[in-house]
Amino acid sequence: MNTSSFSESVVEDAALAWLEGQGYAVLHGPDIAAGEPFSERSDPNYRDVLMERRLRQALVRLNPELPPEAVEDAYRKLTRVDAPSLVERNRAAHRMLVEGVTVEYRRKGRPIAGAQAR
DSSP states (O other): OOGGGOOHHHHHHHHHHHHHHTTOOOOOGGGGSTTSTTOOOSOTTSOOOSOHHHHHHHHHHHOTTSOHHHHHHHHHHHHSOOOSSHHHHHHHHHHHHHHOEEEEEEETTEEEEEEEEO
16 A cells, blocks of 8 residues: 555544444444434534443443442443543553442442442
Protein backbone atom coordinates (compact mmCIF):
# COMPACT_ATOMS: atom_id res chain seq x y z
CA MET A 1 0.00 0.00 0.00
CA ASN A 2 1.30 3.42 -0.87
CA THR A 3 1.75 5.38 2.38
CA SER A 4 0.39 8.52 0.76
CA SER A 5 -3.00 6.80 0.36
CA PHE A 6 -3.04 5.52 3.95
CA SER A 7 -5.45 7.30 6.26
CA GLU A 8 -6.94 6.93 9.70
CA SER A 9 -10.18 5.70 8.15
CA VAL A 10 -8.39 2.58 6.84
CA VAL A 11 -7.46 1.60 10.39
CA GLU A 12 -10.91 2.53 11.70
CA ASP A 13 -12.68 0.49 9.01
CA ALA A 14 -10.43 -2.52 9.68
CA ALA A 15 -11.06 -2.30 13.45
CA LEU A 16 -14.82 -1.98 12.95
CA ALA A 17 -14.85 -4.97 10.58
CA TRP A 18 -12.89 -7.04 13.11
CA LEU A 19 -15.21 -6.05 15.98
CA GLU A 20 -18.29 -6.81 13.88
CA GLY A 21 -16.79 -10.20 13.06
CA GLN A 22 -16.46 -10.82 16.81
CA GLY A 23 -20.19 -10.24 17.24
CA TYR A 24 -20.23 -6.57 18.24
CA ALA A 25 -22.91 -4.28 16.82
CA VAL A 26 -21.32 -1.51 14.77
CA LEU A 27 -23.32 1.70 14.64
CA HIS A 28 -22.75 4.91 12.69
CA GLY A 29 -21.67 7.66 15.11
CA PRO A 30 -24.07 10.38 13.93
CA ASP A 31 -27.00 7.95 14.32
CA ILE A 32 -26.37 7.70 18.07
CA ALA A 33 -25.34 11.33 18.61
CA ALA A 34 -26.98 13.51 21.25
CA GLY A 35 -30.37 14.73 20.09
CA GLU A 36 -30.98 11.94 17.56
CA PRO A 37 -33.95 9.56 17.91
CA PHE A 38 -31.67 6.63 18.86
CA SER A 39 -29.20 8.73 20.82
CA GLU A 40 -26.76 6.90 23.09
CA ARG A 41 -24.60 9.93 23.79
CA SER A 42 -25.33 12.83 26.09
CA ASP A 43 -22.67 15.34 25.01
CA PRO A 44 -23.25 16.98 21.60
CA ASN A 45 -19.48 17.60 21.37
CA TYR A 46 -18.63 13.88 21.74
CA ARG A 47 -16.66 14.36 24.97
CA ASP A 48 -18.57 11.68 26.87
CA VAL A 49 -16.29 8.72 27.41
CA LEU A 50 -18.93 6.17 28.37
CA MET A 51 -22.29 5.29 26.95
CA GLU A 52 -24.04 5.24 30.31
CA ARG A 53 -27.15 3.30 29.29
CA ARG A 54 -25.06 0.56 27.66
CA LEU A 55 -22.83 0.25 30.70
CA ARG A 56 -25.82 -0.04 33.05
CA GLN A 57 -27.49 -2.62 30.77
CA ALA A 58 -24.27 -4.66 30.56
CA LEU A 59 -23.87 -4.65 34.35
CA VAL A 60 -27.43 -5.94 34.79
CA ARG A 61 -27.03 -8.55 32.02
CA LEU A 62 -23.67 -9.82 33.32
CA ASN A 63 -24.70 -9.87 36.98
CA PRO A 64 -28.27 -11.21 37.18
CA GLU A 65 -27.67 -12.54 40.71
CA LEU A 66 -26.80 -9.12 42.13
CA PRO A 67 -29.43 -6.81 43.63
CA PRO A 68 -29.89 -3.35 42.06
CA GLU A 69 -27.91 -1.58 44.80
CA ALA A 70 -24.84 -3.74 44.11
CA VAL A 71 -25.12 -3.08 40.38
CA GLU A 72 -25.38 0.64 41.12
CA ASP A 73 -22.30 0.39 43.34
CA ALA A 74 -20.36 -1.27 40.50
CA TYR A 75 -21.51 1.45 38.08
CA ARG A 76 -20.44 4.19 40.50
CA LYS A 77 -17.02 2.61 41.02
CA LEU A 78 -16.46 2.19 37.28
CA THR A 79 -17.43 5.76 36.48
CA ARG A 80 -15.65 7.48 39.38
CA VAL A 81 -12.20 5.93 39.49
CA ASP A 82 -10.04 7.77 42.02
CA ALA A 83 -6.29 7.84 41.38
CA PRO A 84 -3.66 10.58 41.33
CA SER A 85 -2.94 10.47 37.59
CA LEU A 86 -4.69 9.68 34.33
CA VAL A 87 -2.45 6.67 33.75
CA GLU A 88 -3.28 5.26 37.17
CA ARG A 89 -7.02 5.91 36.66
CA ASN A 90 -6.87 4.09 33.34
CA ARG A 91 -5.04 1.15 34.92
CA ALA A 92 -7.56 0.96 37.77
CA ALA A 93 -10.52 1.11 35.35
CA HIS A 94 -8.94 -1.57 33.14
CA ARG A 95 -8.32 -3.79 36.16
CA MET A 96 -11.98 -3.50 37.20
CA LEU A 97 -13.14 -4.35 33.67
CA VAL A 98 -10.89 -7.41 33.52
CA GLU A 99 -11.07 -8.68 37.11
CA GLY A 100 -14.46 -7.36 38.18
CA VAL A 101 -15.61 -4.72 40.62
CA THR A 102 -15.82 -5.57 44.31
CA VAL A 103 -19.28 -4.71 45.65
CA GLU A 104 -21.07 -5.23 48.94
CA TYR A 105 -24.79 -5.39 49.59
CA ARG A 106 -27.22 -6.08 52.39
CA ARG A 107 -29.18 -9.31 52.46
CA LYS A 108 -32.45 -9.57 54.36
CA GLY A 109 -31.83 -11.03 57.79
CA ARG A 110 -28.26 -12.02 56.92
CA PRO A 111 -24.83 -10.37 57.05
CA ILE A 112 -23.56 -8.05 54.34
CA ALA A 113 -22.48 -9.99 51.27
CA GLY A 114 -19.58 -9.30 48.96
CA ALA A 115 -19.23 -10.14 45.30
CA GLN A 116 -17.24 -9.38 42.16
CA ALA A 117 -19.48 -7.67 39.64
CA ARG A 118 -18.51 -8.40 36.06
